[in-house]
Amino acid sequence: MRLPIDAAALESIALTIRSSDPRLETGGALFGPSDGSKVLHAAGPGPRAEHGPRSFLRDLAFTQHEAGRLYQADRSHWIGEWHTHVDVPPTPSDLDLHTYAKHMADRDLGFDRFLALIIAISESQPILAAWILERHGNELILMQAGTQLLDLS
Numbered sequence: 001m002r003l004p005i006d007a008a009a010l011e012s013i014a015l016t017i018r019s020s021d022p023r024l025e026t027g028g029a030l031f032g033p034s035d036g037s038k039v040l041h042a043a044g045p046g047p048r049a050e051h052g053p054r055s056f057l058r059d060l061a062f063t064q065h066e067a068g069r070l071y072q073a074d075r076s077h078w079i080g081e082w083h084t085h086v087d088v089p090p091t092p093s094d095l096d097l098h099t100y101a102k103h104m105a106d107r108d109l110g111f112d113r114f115l116a117l118i119i120a121i122s123e124s125q126p127i128l129a130a131w132i133l134e135r136h137g138n139e140l141i142l143m144q145a146g147t148q149l150l151d152l153s
């Protein structure tokens, strides 16, 4: 399975990474059709995001503003998150999985599928790995949905 990611979303991610401290994680929310079948937009972290070497927390108010704007623009919904990993592989950490599971357990959010893009930025060319978390009955299944090199130039 390969997750389609719009070129504009990849450019937005590359732009955010280029303008960020490479020793700290950065990221943002992903938006697209509500079934999570593809990624159309990748928001930035927002001015009040918290960046650590092994952690990242989005700016919630900024993300909500982006969600409203993108829903108006093309009816996009919040479908997942992207973030960087500093000198560790682009696989979800225990903390990442805990966060994703929490979003999926939130009935108000109503996620049956949650997308995660993780970008390992320590390599000379960053590697982007796509992940899909799906609910199957009472179980959450994590699937790899493709990797690609991310062009930062």
Ligand SMILES: [Zn+2]
Pocket (backbone or CB within 6 Å): 083, 084, 085, 091, 092, 093, 096, 118
């Ligand atoms: Zn992570």
